[in-house]
Amino acid sequence: MAETKKTNAKKTNAKKTYKFKAELSQLLQLIAHSLYTHPEIFLRELISNSSDALNKLKFLQLTDQKVVDPEAELGIKIEIDEKKKFFSLEDTGIGMTKDELISNIGTVANSGTLKYLEKIQKEGKEVDGDFIGKFGVGFYSVFMVTEHITVETRHANPDSKAYRWESDGKGSFAVEEIDRKERGTKISFFLKEESKEFAEDYRVKSIIKKYSNFVDFPITLNKEKVNTVEALWRKPKDDIKEEELNEFYKFIAMDYNNPLGHLQLSLEGSVNFKSLLFIPEKAPFDLFRNINEEKGLHLYANRIFIQDDAKGLLPEYLKFIKGVVDTEDLPLNVSREVTQHSPVLAKIKNTITSKILAMLKDWSENDIGKYEKFFKNFGPLLKTGINSDFTNKDKILKLLRFESTVTEKGSLRSLDQYVAEMDEKQKEIYYLSGENRDIVEKNPNLEYFKKNNIEVFLFVDPVDLFILPGIQEYDGKKIVSIDKADLDIDDKKSDSEDKEELAKKPLKSLIKVFKDTLGDKIQDVVASKRLVSSPVTLVVGKDGLDPQMERMMKMMNQETIPQKKILEINPKHKLIKNLSLLNIANDKDENLRNSILQLFESAELLDGNLTDPTDFVQRMVEFMEKSTK
């Protein structure tokens, strides 16, 4: 923070001007000129800052520390004047010292914020007002509705002095000492013409109701109390109206939508707590990135607010859950550090986890539509629980759903459904992985399975491959990729004609020519049992890496040992039969060799692994030239 000007060097309480950090100036520019979809959220942000400040004060008082104005009621007072387009919000919270005023309201908490905003702007998207709160630029959102802000504050410490902070948000702010008796912070400003609605009584009331109805402190608007100060989670289940639940969810999750479902818990015994938990209707725009940035559950100790980001209460894979936990088992003055390693919280986490998994199981059996909606949004994250939560692995496995060859695109099947409907003689569970369903469905390796009505799971979610090592088996059956060679395919299913074909001498000779021609491009060439309508396919050796996994590792720039594959040829295919005849006539035939190379490279192309298409295209031109002669 550069101090640029001293108006009066002798007087310590004179007004001084400070420059915003470059990053913040840029951010303010963006905020003032962005098209926010919901400028009204500035009010939510101010109230939330005040509520934090009031909570901090409550703590001081619990530990009997002396504060300015000990009798002052903890609350938030809003005054508006429609005619003057004036707005002010004052709290009796902890206030700010001069240093805090300069540093807290002069920096951006999250360094990714600016980058994110710029990106969104470049892409021409509208910035959702919701992001403001999440990225810690709350206070500045006020510049959406005004051009000049005044903050007056006095810290609760009995020796504190009071200060005024002023800024037009354009590059600098000024701070001076003032005479203020009351503890706490007051923010005031005149609204821009286009934002004058925020000085209308009805409008402001409805915004408070919408976002801040459950703030733990009374909010008054021109002296009239507006919010419901109530610990909803302590009310008996039957007394809570759905409307209240929805409102509470919107408040706690900062969401515009109603939740998909909720769970109310009241436990007494080895651990005592009450809790109200919600599953959102929609996933955040990037489910995985948000794992770390997402706030945790709100934690209360005996109705006293402790923190709104208690991360230790949910496993990573359930981080999308919002809600409140209120426990009698924690001391009130518990610190953040303690909550991170508290055995009480660990116990609560275990209970919450198993209750949530039980609720999901119930949905999956009794409210399938709801469960599918849930799984489409949060399934990818839930799946990762397979690798991280050993205790609940079996429960999570039962909750997983995958695309499958027996369903339409988009509808999913469970492992239990697969096992229940598979042929008695089938010993393994089959899957095929790939980028998306359309690509995977064209894979020639599926032909045998389709022809014989054997279900194959289509693992098209990138997460599927990461969880595979954790589910090598289900219900005593191995989970096997049909991409891999040496499948335990029931031989009775391939007709006797095939078997004869496979044993014939000319085929063995053709395979030898294939091997000679392809040399070390390939691990092996074998006659295929699985192909029906395609002439050839590439498969991975028994111990080879799943091809999709290989592609992913390449994408993440991880070293992979180049995998040579096995080429399977289809003896029943007309083209292979033709090649066999050519081979009998002359095993040095140029057409034969070129066709083999062409077939191999087509298979590579289908696999997404043909690195240099020049020869492929050249050969194709030659073939066409001959056939059109």
Ligand code: ADP
């Ligand atoms: P965030 O609240 O996400 O940290 P803000 O930009 O909204 O970001 O606020 C920055 C900081 O300014 C807060 O963390 C807090 O320390 C301080 N602050 C803001 N409003 C108040 C207030 N009403 N009382 C006391 N401190 C406040």
